[in-house]
Amino acid sequence: MSPDQRPWAIIVHGGAKTIAPHQEETHRDGCLQAVAVGQAILEAGGAAIDAVEAAIRVLEDGPTFNAGYGAVRNADGDVECDAAIMDGRDLSVGAVAAVRILRHPISVAAAMLPEMPVLLVAEGAERFARERCAELCGPGELAVERPDDPGCDTVGCVAFDERGDLAAGTSTGGLRGARAGRVGDSPLPGCGLYADNQVGAVSLSGDGESLIRATLASRLMRGLEQMEPDQAMADALVHLARIGGEAGLIAIDAEGRIGWGHSSPQFAVAHARRGHPAAAFIQRSDDGPGAFE
Numbered sequence: 001m002s003p004d005q006r007p008w009a010i011i012v013h014g015g016a017k018t019i020a021p022h023q024e025e026t027h028r029d030g031c032l033q034a035v036a037v038g039q040a041i042l043e044a045g046g047a048a049i050d051a052v053e054a055a056i057r058v059l060e061d062g063p064t065f066n067a068g069y070g071a072v073r074n075a076d077g078d079v080e081c082d083a084a085i086m087d088g089r090d091l092s093v094g095a096v097a098a099v100r101i102l103r104h105p106i107s108v109a110a111a112m113l114p115e116m117p118v119l120l121v122a123e124g125a126e127r128f129a130r131e132r133c134a135e136l137c138g139p140g141e142l143a144v145e146r147p148d149d150p151g152c153d154t155v156g157c158v159a160f161d162e163r164g165d166l167a168a169g170t171s172t173g174g175l176r177g178a179r180a181g182r183v184g185d186s187p188l189p190g191c192g193l194y195a196d197n198q199v200g201a202v203s204l205s206g207d208g209e210s211l212i213r214a215t216l217a218s219r220l221m222r223g224l225e226q227m228e229p230d231q232a233m234a235d236a237l238v239h240l241a242r243i244g245g246e247a248g249l250i251a252i253d254a255e256g257r258i259g260w261g262h263s264s265p266q267f268a269v270a271h272a273r274r275g276h277p278a279a280a281f282i283q284r285s286d287d288g289p290g291a292f293e
Contacts, residue, residue, distance in 0.1 A: 007273065008043070009042075009273035010039055010042060011251075011269060012031050012035050012038070013268060014030060014059065015066060016206045016264035019265070023064070024266075028270070028280035031268050034058040034059050034155075035272050035278045035280075037054045038054055046161065047165060049085065049087045049159075049165070051159040053085060053106055056157050056170075057106060059157075060106060067081070067171040068103065069142050071173025074180050075180060079100055079142045080181070080182075081100070081102065081105045081171070082174065083108070084096075084109050084170050084192065085106060086168050086195040086201070087195060089165050091195075093113070094109040094110055094112025096109050096112065096119070096187065098122045101126055101139060103135035108125065108134050111132045112128070154184075155172070156171070156193065156204070156205060158250050160201070164256075167195050167201060170203050172205075184212070185206075185208040185209075185216075191211050191218075192205075193217055196221065199224050199254055200221065202217050202249060203251075204217055204249050204250075207246055209245070211247060214242070216240055220232055220233070228253070228259065229258065229259020230261065233260065236249060237263050246264040248261070250271075258273065261284050265283075267282070267283060269287075
C-alpha cells in the first residue's frame with residue numbers, strides 16, 4: 001500500500017455532560033480545531049502519540065472545556081488538573097494529577113512516558129514539570145467561571161497513524177466543588193484511558209468514581225478484542241449501568257475503525273480519517289448508522 005493510501009484516523013471529545021443549545025456551536029468548533037491539529041500531524045506521516053498530545057493541547061487552550069485553561073475550582077477555591085497519555089506501541093503511560101500550575105498538563109504527562117513512574121501528583125508532578133521546563137502559570141490562572149457548567153467532564157483524544165500505531169489521552173480540570181486532592185478516572189489507565197496496538201485505544205469521560213469502580217476503559221478494551229467499536233461501546237455502557245453513572249466513550253480499534261457512544265445527555269465529538277473530512281457532533285444519534293464504514 002502506498003503512503004497516500006495507508007489509513008489514519010483521529011477522534012476527540014469535549015466531555016460527557018449536558019450542553020445547552022447556545023453552547024453547541026462552540027463545542028463543535030473547539031473539537032474541530034483539535035482534530036485539525038492532530039489530523040495535520042497524521043497526514044504528514046507523524047506519530048499517533050504526537051497527534052494525541054497536540055489535539056489535547058488545543059482543548060486545554062479553549063475556555064469552553066474543563067481542562068487546562070477552563071478548569072473549575074474545587075471546594076477550597078483552587079484548580080487541580082489531571083492528565084494522562086498512553087502509547088499503544090509499548091504500553092508506556094505518563095500521568096499527572098492534582099496539579100495547579102501546569103499550563104498544559106497533557107504535555108507534562110507526555111514527558112513522563114519514558115520515566116519509570118507512571119503517575120506523579122501535586123508538588124511532585126510540578127517539580128518534574130519545572131525540571132522539564134514545561135509551561136507554568138500562577139495558581140488560579142486556569143480557572144474560568146461558567147455558572148451553568150457543572151464542570152465534571154474530561155477532554156480526550158484517540159489516534160491511529162499510518163504505521164498502525166495507536167495512542168490515547170485525557171485531560172481534566174476535575175469536579176467543581178470537589179474535596180481538595182480528589183483524583184478521578186482521567187489519569188488512571190484502565191479507568192479513563194488505555195491504548196494497545198494489538199487491540200485498540202480508548203478515552204473516556206463521565207462520572208469519575210463510577211468509571212473507576214467499573215474499570216470502564218479496561219472493560220471497553222476487552223470488548224474491542226471481540227467486537228467492532230460500536231458494539232463494544234454498547235457493552236461497556238451496559239456494564240456501567242450496573243453501578244450507575246454517565247459516561248462518554250471514544251475508541252479506535254487495531255484496524256483503524258472509529259467508534260463512540262455515550263449515556264450522558266450530550267457528548268461533543270469530532271473525528272476524521274483518510275478519505276473522510278472532519279465532522280463534529282453533539283450526540284451520537286446525529287452521526288448516523290454506518291458513519292465509519
